Amino acid sequence: MGIKSRHWALAAAPLALALLATTGCESTSGSKAESKAAPSTSATSAARSVTRVCAEPAAGPSKAPAGAVTVDPAVVGDLAAKTKSSPPNTTFWLKPGKHRLDPDRYAQVIPKEGDRYLGAPGAVLDGRKKNQYAFAGSARDVAIRYLTVQRFAAPPDEGVVNHDSADGWVIEHTTIQDNSGAGLMAGARQQVRASCLRDNGQYGMNAYKAGGPITGLVVEGNEIVGNNTGDWERRRKGCGCTGGVKFWAVNGADVRGNWVHDNRGTGLWADTNNNDFRIENNVIEDNDGAALIYEISYNAVIRNNTIRRNNWVEGRKGADSGDTFPFATVYLSESGGEPRIRARTNKIEIYGNVLENNWSGITLWENADRFCNSPANTSSGDCTLLVKKTSSCVRPAIAKAPLYSDCRWKTQWVDIHDNRFVLDESVVKCTEMCGRMAVLSNYGTYPDWSPYHGEGVADAITEQQHNRWHDNVYVGPWKFVTEDQSRVLDFGQWQATPYQQDKGSTLDLQAGGRDG
Numbered sequence: 406m407g408i409k410s411r412h413w414a415l416a417a418a419p420l421a422l423a424l425l426a427t428t429g430c431e432s433t434s435g436s437k438a439e440s441k442a443a444p445s446t447s448a449t450s451a452a453r454s455v456t457r458v459c460a461e462p463a464a465g466p467s468k469a470p471a472g473a474v475t476v477d478p479a480v481v482g483d484l485a486a487k488t489k490s491s492p493p494n495t496t497f498w499l500k501p502g503k504h505r506l507d508p509d510r511y512a513q514v515i516p517k518e519g520d521r522y523l524g525a526p527g528a529v530l531d532g533r534k535k536n537q538y539a540f541a542g543s544a545r546d547v548a549i550r551y552l553t554v555q556r557f558a559a560p561p562d563e564g565v566v567n568h569d570s571a572d573g574w575v576i577e578h579t580t581i582q583d584n585s586g587a588g589l590m591a592g593a594r595q596q597v598r599a600s601c602l603r604d605n606g607q608y609g610m611n612a613y614k615a616g617g618p619i620t621g622l623v624v625e626g627n628e629i630v631g632n633n634t635g636d637w638e639r640r641r642k643g644c645g646c647t648g649g650v651k652f653w654a655v656n657g658a659d660v661r662g663n664w665v666h667d668n669r670g671t672g673l674w675a676d677t678n679n680n681d682f683r684i685e686n687n688v689i690e691d692n693d694g695a696a697l698i699y700e701i702s703y704n705a706v707i708r709n710n711t712i713r714r715n716n717w718v719e720g721r722k723g724a725d726s727g728d729t730f731p732f733a734t735v736y737l738s739e740s741g742g743e744p745r746i747r748a749r750t751n752k753i754e755i756y757g758n759v760l761e762n763n764w765s766g767i768t769l770w771e772n773a774d775r776f777c778n779s780p781a782n783t784s785s786g787d788c789t790l791l792v793k794k795t796s797s798c799v800r801p802a803i804a805k806a807p808l809y810s811d812c813r814w815k816t817q818w819v820d821i822h823d824n825r826f827v828l829d830e831s832v833v834k835c836t837e838m839c840g841r842m843a844v845l846s847n848y849g850t851y852p853d854w855s856p857y858h859g860e861g862v863a864d865a866i867t868e869q870q871h872n873r874w875h876d877n878v879y880v881g882p883w884k885f886v887t888e889d890q891s892r893v894l895d896f897g898q899w900q901a902t903p904y905q906q907d908k909g910s911t912l913d914l915q916a917g918g919r920d921g
Contacts, residue, residue: 465551478502524552532557559586681748720764733768742818773849828881
């Protein structure tokens with residue numbers, strides 16, 4: 406799964422306000438540039454208020470709450486043993502100090518339903534790079550607060566906290582750092598709030614549940630930083646297996662008020678049959694890859710985010726290699742609105758965002774060779790949410806309605822408006838291949854029985870699938886790519902027939918403005 410080849414398979418809220426610590430929001434990397442166009446009020450507020458929970462974590466209770474079971478860091482394995490011997494709905498208070506599990510690699514805490522874990526100031530659960538998992542099992546409605554969980558050695562694609570993706574967990578005011586694999590997994594109705602997901606080997610959080618989907622996920626007011634220390638995309642080329650947060654088959658998610666920065670890859674990545682996302686009021690900056698990827702998924706609102714200095718590493722690497730694909734900051738790959746799938750919106754709407762000095766802007770892509778039952782579908786075995794059996798997407802049925810349409814994930818009904826896009830090439834340090842908006846596909850060729858050969862998908866995504874830019878502000882030397890990656894337009898051509906994009910938008914070629 407994940408980003409595919411650029412050519413045939415793209416080889417590839419009140420509580421939120423309470424969680425935001427108002428600061429000057431000044432990143433440690435990137436130059437500053439003055440911008441002429443005023444950003445939206447919400448996006449400006451997000452930029453000035455970021456969740457610095459890693460540097461300033463909230464302190465837990467200094468004394469055990471009434472009725473709580475006290476856990477002693479001097480006793481190895483005390484937390485797991487007391488959890489096992491206590492009834493459901495028990496509150497555990499971890500005293501200050503470094504708590505350890507038994508040295509066996511599979512030693513872990515198995516909560517019971519409704520258990521609550523509270524860390525005192527300075528309470529740390531340390532896996533010593535020996536234990537694989539911290540909290541596991543299928544118990545519902547477990548809460549973990551004010552605790553640091555670190556140095557666990559989960560295998561790739563597996564997680565340390567909520568290892569088995571149990572439902573209803575609350576992770577709040579918790580630091581999950583320096584672990585292998587994913588710091589955190591996710592189940593239905595999970596809430597991750599005001600927490601620090603930092604420097605984990607693969608993901609900060611891997612929102613994946615076997616047999617999914619995950620419903621009702623909330624990710625609010627967190628700092629998500631420095632993840633993918635294991636550099637997995639290069640160890641497994643094209644794996645699509647990293648991100649500050651990765652979402653798989655999540656139906657209904659609110660991702661708001663987070664500071665997602667300096668991850669060694671993509672910031673937020675929704676991959677494979679996600680639906681009904683609201684991604685709002687986040688600051689997403691200085692990630693090596695895209696700020697946001699929404700891939701083979703449906704129905705989302707992306708609004709009032711501040712997005713800056715993303716994709717400098719991966720964008721420049723692609724350009725230096727001669728790859729002309731428009732590496733995006735917000736990348737929609739085979740994703741669009743679909744009214745037949747129930748959600749809070751029936752389109753993908755991107756508005757009120759400020760994008761400053763990223764490698765490029767927004768790319769809408771659809772791979773003509775990627776569809777249900779195609780060998781080019783790297784999400785192998787998965788089909789669209791409109792088709793029950795992947796095996797039904799074969800000749801002759803796939804060549805006619807309804808399967809001709811429904812066997813394909815489509816980039817359609819995307820509405821991009823009232824955003825501000827600023828590019829200062831002297832800041833990004835580029836003169837070629839950056840500063841591009843794009844809506845495109847490839848020439849369909851594979852497999853030989855595919856009904857999507859030729860330019861049909863490219864024509865559809867560009868002119869027939871209701872993908873529109875309008876009422877945006879552009880500052881800097883922006884270019885526009887349509888149909889395929891060889892067709893690069895200026896602003897006038899982009900607005901003219903046949904594309905007629907960005908009605909009501911403005912372009913100021915002179916870059917300026919303050920970045921930071």
